[in-house]
Amino acid sequence: MKNAETITQNWIRENGMQVSTFNTTPVKLLQAQQQATNLLRNHANLLTKAQVQTLQNFQKRMTHKNTRTKLKPEHAYPILNIATKVKRIEHKQKAI
Numbered sequence: 368m369k370n371a372e373t374i375t376q377n378w379i380r381e382n383g384m385q386v387s388t389f390n391t392t393p394v395k396l397l398q399a400q401q402q403a404t405n406l407l408r409n410h411a412n413l414l415t416k417a418q419v420q421t422l423q424n425f426q427k428r429m430t431h432k433n434t435r436t437k438l439k440p441e442h443a444y445p446i447l448n449i450a451t452k453v454k455r456i457e458h459k460q461k462a463i
Contacts, residue, residue: 383426392435399443400429402450413453421445 376386383404384397403422406414414422425446428434 385430388432388435392429393440395440395443395447396429396435396438399425399446403446406450406453410453410457413456414449418449421449 379386379389382401384392384400389397403426407419407422407426411419425442428438428442
């Protein structure tokens with residue numbers, strides 16, 4: 368049981384989320400945080416400067432408790448939209 372907990376906690380951290388706030392943060396915000404981390408780590412070459420700035424700002428807001436508690440699930444939509452755009456770009460590149 369302890370091993371499964373450790374694996375889960377490591378996965379949460381690797382995906383840019385905080386274990387201590389995982390249960391209290393709305394799901395959409397967690398999804399956006401995971402996407403932001405993934406995009407910045409693995410797809411930075413496909414992002415514009417404005418998109419990078421948006422993702423970094425979102426990550427900063429999610430890091431701090433005071434700003435994170437003020438975020439609503441709707442704040443995740445711009446991040447998820449960027450992720451969708453990057454997925455489309457990747458799909459077009461693979462199709463060529």
